[in-house]
Amino acid sequence: MKFYRNLSISQKQVVWAWGFLALPVLFYVVIRFYPTADAIVLSFQKWNMLGIRQWAGFDNYIKLYNDPVFWKVFRNTFVYLILGTPASLVISFAIAYHLDKVRFLHSTLRALYFLPFLTSTVAMAWVWRWFYQPVPIGLFNNFIASLGFQQIAFLNSTTNALPSILLPAIWAGLGFQIIIFMAGLRAIPTSFYEAARIDGVSNWTILREITLPLLKPTIVFLVVFSSISFLRIFDQVFNMTTNNPGGPLDSTKPLVLMIYQTAFSSFDMGYAAAQTVVLFSILLIVSLLQLYLMRDR
Amino acid sequence: MADTHIRASADALLRAPASARGPRDPAAIIRWTLLAMGAIVMVMPIVYMLSASFKYPYEMYNLNIIPKEPTAENYAYVLSDGRFYRWFANSFFVATCTTVSAVFFDALVGYALCKFRFRGRLIVFIAILSTLMIPTEMLVIPWYLMSRSFGWLDTYWGIMFPGMMTAFGTFLMKQFFETVPDDFLEAARIDGLNEFQIWWSVALPMVTPALSALAIFIFLGNWTAFIWPLIVTNSQELYTLPVGLTTFSVEQTVDWELIMTGAALATIPTLIVFLIFQRYIIRGIAMAGLKG
Numbered sequence: 227m228k229f230y231r232n233l234s235i236s237q238k239q240v241v242w243a244w245g246f247l248a249l250p251v252l253f254y255v256v257i258r259f260y261p262t263a264d265a266i267v268l269s270f271q272k273w274n275m276l277g278i279r280q281w282a283g284f285d286n287y288i289k290l291y292n293d294p295v296f297w298k299v300f301r302n303t304f305v306y307l308i309l310g311t312p313a314s315l316v317i318s319f320a321i322a323y324h325l326d327k328v329r330f331l332h333s334t335l336r337a338l339y340f341l342p343f344l345t346s347t348v349a350m351a352w353v354w355r356w357f358y359q360p361v362p363i364g365l366f367n368n369f370i371a372s373l374g375f376q377q378i379a380f381l382n383s384t385t386n387a388l389p390s391i392l393l394p395a396i397w398a399g400l401g402f403q404i405i406i407f408m409a410g411l412r413a414i415p416t417s418f419y420e421a422a423r424i425d426g427v428s429n430w431t432i433l434r435e436i437t438l439p440l441l442k443p444t445i446v447f448l449v450v451f452s453s454i455s456f457l458r459i460f461d462q463v464f465n466m467t468t469n470n471p472g473g474p475l476d477s478t479k480p481l482v483l484m485i486y487q488t489a490f491s492s493f494d495m496g497y498a499a500a501q502t503v504v505l506f507s508i509l510l511i512v513s514l515l516q517l518y519l520m521r522d523r
Numbered sequence: 524m525a526d527t528h529i530r531a532s533a534d535a536l537l538r539a540p541a542s543a544r545g546p547r548d549p550a551a552i553i554r555w556t557l558l559a560m561g562a563i564v565m566v567m568p569i570v571y572m573l574s575a576s577f578k579y580p581y582e583m584y585n586l587n588i589i590p591k592e593p594t595a596e597n598y599a600y601v602l603s604d605g606r607f608y609r610w611f612a613n614s615f616f617v618a619t620c621t622t623v624s625a626v627f628f629d630a631l632v633g634y635a636l637c638k639f640r641f642r643g644r645l646i647v648f649i650a651i652l653s654t655l656m657i658p659t660e661m662l663v664i665p666w667y668l669m670s671r672s673f674g675w676l677d678t679y680w681g682i683m684f685p686g687m688m689t690a691f692g693t694f695l696m697k698q699f700f701e702t703v704p705d706d707f708l709e710a711a712r713i714d715g716l717n718e719f720q721i722w723w724s725v726a727l728p729m730v731t732p733a734l735s736a737l738a739i740f741i742f743l744g745n746w747t748a749f750i751w752p753l754i755v756t757n758s759q760e761l762y763t764l765p766v767g768l769t770t771f772s773v774e775q776t777v778d779w780e781l782i783m784t785g786a787a788l789a790t791i792p793t794l795i796v797f798l799i800f801q802r803y804i805i806r807g808i809a810m811a812g813l814k815g
Contacts, residue, residue, distance in 0.1 A: 246634070246722075250628055253687065253688050254650065254654060258657060259650075261662045261665030265662065324558055328555055330555060331559075335559065337805075339561070342565055342569065343808075344794070344804075345790050346790060347749065348747075349765075349785075353783065405809050406808075408809075409809040460660075460749070461765075464769075468773050489664050498664055502661040502664065505660055506656075509656065509658050513655075
């Protein structure tokens with residue numbers, strides 16, 4: 227105690243700072259950095275959870291490169307991203323842009339749009355799965371049949387299943403994106419709009435020349451946020467295809483589901499770790515792209 | 524300053540838009556009608572889920588929303604074996620503990636990185652921030668192996684430990700502590716408070732909106748978390764609500780009205796909380812999101 231009392235104010239601050247940080251630093255080292263290193267090390271090893279870990283060099287990565295399922299999964303993951311991100315951003319911006327101009331029942335409408343974001347992904351996966359069932363169970367096909375059209379195989383078709391799973395994922399994320407877009411729109415000073423209006427500029431030009439450029443930070447954030455969430459899609463796929471995860475014929479299987487199955491169904495830990503390293507690299511590239519785009523501003 | 528600006532725009536969300544044209548403008552009427560139709564489409568899946576949970580099997584596959592013969596039997600059946608209560612309690616316990624811990628430590632670390640001057644500050648900050656780029660899915664395998672060797676599999680602690688602190692929250696809190704003037708802290712220091720007391724009783728009360736925003740965000744994330752609880756739990760007594768719901772739904776196979784009742788039970792609590800705290804939740808999400 228006497229030692230402490232003799233310290234200068236700035237020295238005392240150093241003591242306090244490390245006191246505040248001691249436990250957190252330990253946490254980040256043990257629960258974040260060590261596991262990351264462990265996953266990378268494991269990706270160069272062969273291990274089925276029994277026996278000891280054996281070095282395998284690049285075997286897991288070579289196996290990955292030659293695995294047709296991996297390339298199918300890789301493609302699926304990017305289809306989720308490439309369809310999901312633009313669709314969800316365009317829809318949510320259109321809704322936010324117009325909702326921002328509406329006064330009557332404004333907060334009620336906003337609440338309705340936001341509601342799906344708060345639902346449990348698992349619960350909603352089962353609701354949509356029910357909708358997609360064939361006649362006489364599924365609501366969509368019952369509706370289509372009542373109009374006299376032929377029913378659609380949603381989850382049982384290799385071509386339709388992926389978009390059918392993507393749709394609820396987009397739906398569930400819209401509420402969040404709308405709120406962020408609206409907050410971004412409100413942050414634009416009205417003086418910009420007033421100046422444009424005095425100059426007699428059309429709404430379309432205002433949108434293109436003022437709103438969108440000033441909204442760039444929000445847009446970059448949402449592009450990255452939704453890209454990452456589509457690249458990591460799992461809950462919906464797992465729950466909508468429980469009888470044959472990732473099916474039919476792996477046509478809906480994303481990378482995270484492949485990792486889950488390799489690690490916890492086949493117990494091929496090294497191979498699964500190599501897949502996580504691939505996922506990590508993809509997400510790292512997306513994050514670095516964000517940093518680059520943000521600095522540009 | 525950027526931070527007050529963010530808070531202002533999150534607050535602005537709660538006010539009705541300033542520049543709206545008169546209600547008789549035909550363009551405005553069309554806009555409102557389309558938006559209202561869109562909003563109805565958005566909530567349709569939730570509405571049909573709730574409606575199905577009150578229907579008898581014979582009515583289940585009709586498109587009508589109001590059941591001709593409403594029944595609570597599905598709920599009675601689903602709740603009868605008591606598992607849903609257990610899963611609900613588990614989820615609530617796990618989400619509450621992780622939220623309290625994460626908000627406490629994120630605020631502590633965010634404050635230390637913002638207000639103390641010491642060597643290594645930047646390194647610690649960058650190190651914590653860099654963990655944002657590590658996906659959970661990469662860590663679940665090492666976490667599983669760790670839990671296996673420490674005996675954490677199938678325990679509450681096993682479900683909770685990965686979320687006890689978050690890099691996102693640390694960053695968010697650091698940003699918000701920038702808005703707290705150093706003069707206040709200095710005054711408290713002169714009054715003889717120690718640094719922990721200054722943090723707890725001077726700095727924290729000045730960032731309560733940020734704390735509640737972070738708490739909402741973390742609670743929601745843990746309440747709906749799926750992949751890690753799925754991996755770390757084995758016995759049904761330890762399942763969280765999403766994992767339990769998956770198991771329950773797989774068991775029911777063709778009894779869709781029971782699956783919908785389970786889904787409704789998992790959804791209704793969040794809907795009620797949202798209806799009560801709507802303003803705070805929307806503002807909180809906007810604040811946390813704009814910072815992220």
